Amino acid sequence: MLLSKNFTKLTTENIGNLFLFGFGSKFLSKIIKKKYSLYDLRSCIRTGGEFAKHSLIYSLNLLTLSKLGITPFLLPISSTFLTGFLLGLKNGMNYASRSAIINSSSFIMKALVFGN
Structure with a gap:
């Protein structure tokens, strides 16, 4: 894809x-x-x-x-982390870090619950 x-x-x-x-x-x-x-x-x-x-x-x-x-396993997780960080930068570095972690963890949880 x-x-x-x-x-x-x-x-x-x-x-x-x-x-x-x-x-x-x-x-x-x-x-x-x-x-x-x-x-x-x-x-x-x-x-x-x-x-x-x-x-x-x-x-x-x-x-x-x-x-x-980047390996296919880490590609969506790292892309989600980077997107959350970049979009959170407009509100400051701390917000960007929290946003990136929350986005990545929600992506991982969604992958665990619903599969690929």
Whole structure:
């Protein structure tokens, strides 16, 4: 999957899907709470953008680490750790470290519970 010719297409589709998921879930939440306005639409777009940004950074980390020769066992764990760290840096180094550890541990737990 990672080094296939369709990597760009799959990554683009994933980013679009996650943007729509983030936007839709936030918008639906606002509708259910009956607290929606024009400002909330901006909030929904921002949430969709955060989901898309996370997906893009994760995909680029996955591609970069695979090119560096990380083993397939450690590749998703290290990519998840690096993505959590990079996205957490905007809130400071301590937050980035905690975010990376939490992301990696949740990935490992998900892999243990649900398998590959």
